[in-house]
Amino acid sequence: MDTDASDDEVPTLVQPDTTPQLATNQDEEIPDLVSTSDDAPAAKVPITIITGYLGAGKTTLLNYILTEQHGKKIAVILNEFGDSIDIEKQLTVSAPTSTSAEPVSFVPLANGCICCSVKDVGVAAIENLMEQQGGFDYILLETTGLADPGNIAPIFWLDDGLGSSIFLDGIVTLVDAMNVLKSLDEGFGDENRKDGSEEDGHAHGPLLTTAHLQISHADVILINKTDLVSPAHLADVVARIRAINGLARIETTTKAQVPQLEGFLLDIHAYDAVTDADLQFAAKGHSHLDASISTSTLLFPALSPPQIQRFDIFLRTILWDETLPCGTPHEPFEIHRLKGRVPVQGGKVLLLQGVRNVYDVNEVEVEGSGGAQEAKLVLIGRGVGQEGFRGSLVACLEGVGE
Numbered sequence: 001m002d003t004d005a006s007d008d009e010v011p012t013l014v015q016p017d018t019t020p021q022l023a024t025n026q027d028e029e030i031p032d033l034v035s036t037s038d039d040a041p042a043a044k045v046p047i048t049i050i051t052g053y054l055g056a057g058k059t060t061l062l063n064y065i066l067t068e069q070h071g072k073k074i075a076v077i078l079n080e081f082g083d084s085i086d087i088e089k090q091l092t093v094s095a096p097t098s099t100s101a102e103p104v105s106f107v108p109l110a111n112g113c114i115c116c117s118v119k120d121v122g123v124a125a126i127e128n129l130m131e132q133q134g135g136f137d138y139i140l141l142e143t144t145g146l147a148d149p150g151n152i153a154p155i156f157w158l159d160d161g162l163g164s165s166i167f168l169d170g171i172v173t174l175v176d177a178m179n180v181l182k183s184l185d186e187g188f189g190d191e192n193r194k195d196g197s198e199e200d201g202h203a204h205g206p207l208l209t210t211a212h213l214q215i216s217h218a219d220v221i222l223i224n225k226t227d228l229v230s231p232a233h234l235a236d237v238v239a240r241i242r243a244i245n246g247l248a249r250i251e252t253t254t255k256a257q258v259p260q261l262e263g264f265l266l267d268i269h270a271y272d273a274v275t276d277a278d279l280q281f282a283a284k285g286h287s288h289l290d291a292s293i294s295t296s297t298l299l300f301p302a303l304s305p306p307q308i309q310r311f312d313i314f315l316r317t318i319l320w321d322e323t324l325p326c327g328t329p330h331e332p333f334e335i336h337r338l339k340g341r342v343p344v345q346g347g348k349v350l351l352l353q354g355v356r357n358v359y360d361v362n363e364v365e366v367e368g369s370g371g372a373q374e375a376k377l378v379l380i381g382r383g384v385g386q387e388g389f390r391g392s393l394v395a396c397l398e399g400v401g402e
């Protein structure tokens with residue numbers, strides 16, 4: 001379906017005070033964000049989502065973090081479905097499980113940290129947990145091995161914008177160096193696998209497995225169990241994962257021992273301002289190393305002020321309608337993650353963040369950015385490498401269809 005985006009109400013792209021604005025495709029009105037520099041943002045507690053396929057090393061990482069000297073009181077929240085029973089056992093705790101309606105038992109861990117197990121990973125449920133216990137400065141939410149982080153991340157990101165006391169810091173995905181290629185190729189036993197079939201029954205692409213989803217949404221990827229593979233195999237794994245996600249920081253680890261916690265795994269602010277460094281790994285163009293999903297980078301000139309609104313129409317059409325606007329034919333696609341830095345003639349820069357169909361445009365003044373600069377938009381998803389994206393963007397920016 002081609003979309004006549006001009007029929008829809010165009011959301012305000014940026015607010016004059018540069019307060020971030022989150023946009024969704026839901027009908028409810030999103031209240032203006034009220035956070036200003038006077039609102040003591042330090043009071044918000046960061047939450048890091050830890051995800052990874054079965055046996056990749058999530059519990060090993062948790063144990064590593066909890067025993068390191070980080071000076072934080074961490075609340076570990078285990079999503080209790082599926083494999084989390086094993087996790088509880090390995091963490092040598094026996095946290096009783098609960099729904100959000102019942103009191104939750106917290107189990108003390110090392111370094112003054114606590115652990116609990118929940119079914120409901122909604123923001124209100126986690127805020128309630130924090131109120132019960134209080135005094136924590138970090139939350140680690142461990143999902144089950146089969147979770148799609150793309151379903152969880154927007155909940156926390158949106159509610160952060162709506163005045164929540166927690167904010168999404170980042171998504172960390174562990175992969176098993178020995179098995180990940182097999183998981184990506186086969187998706188065997190994978191409940192979340194998608195075969196690209198559409199309602200018309202035609203197959204439109206290769207398998208998109210849980211491993212793909214966990215890698216494509218990640219801000220940090222730990223390729224763990226490196227002791228079990230050869231250097232050549234590890235190089236293949238790194239290349240395949242980089243081709244899927246050209247934005248994430250990738251580290252190879254044994255026993256999930258990362259060289260640094262602060263600023264690498266914790267407190268990474270992956271959903272805040274986008275810097276040039278954030279986009280450095282996303283090479284120009286699109287890699288064919290993985291047929292299911294890839295990272296694609298669009299480079300284009302700085303926008304003129306009238307093009308800002310046209311650019312927003314392009315963004316919301318690709319994210320909300322999963323179509324290419326301005327009359328561009330295309331194959332089916334879906335976007336999991338989006339980041340960009342888009343200079344506007346005159347010195348401002350638009351910083352873009354998106355996860356699934358939620359996106360955020362933040363306009364900032366950048367010193368010395370008055371000259372002509374290249375804009376960079378990075379997309380991670382299925383079908384994002386098709387040539388139509390460039391043509392559609394160019395047509396939209398030229399005002400085709402207005």
Ligand SMILES: Nc1nc2c(ncn2[C@@H]2O[C@H](COP(=O)(O)OP(=O)(O)OP(=O)(O)O)[C@@H](O)[C@H]2O)c(=O)[nH]1
Binds near residue numbers: 054055056086087253
């Ligand atoms: N050889 C090797 N074994 C590891 C490494 N990291 C973790 N393991 C082992 O792999 C097994 C699975 O690790 P876990 O940390 O339980 O993995 P998980 O992702 O929590 O597993 P599930 O709960 O089943 O999803 C455990 O026996 C770990 O001791 C590593 O780097 N090398």
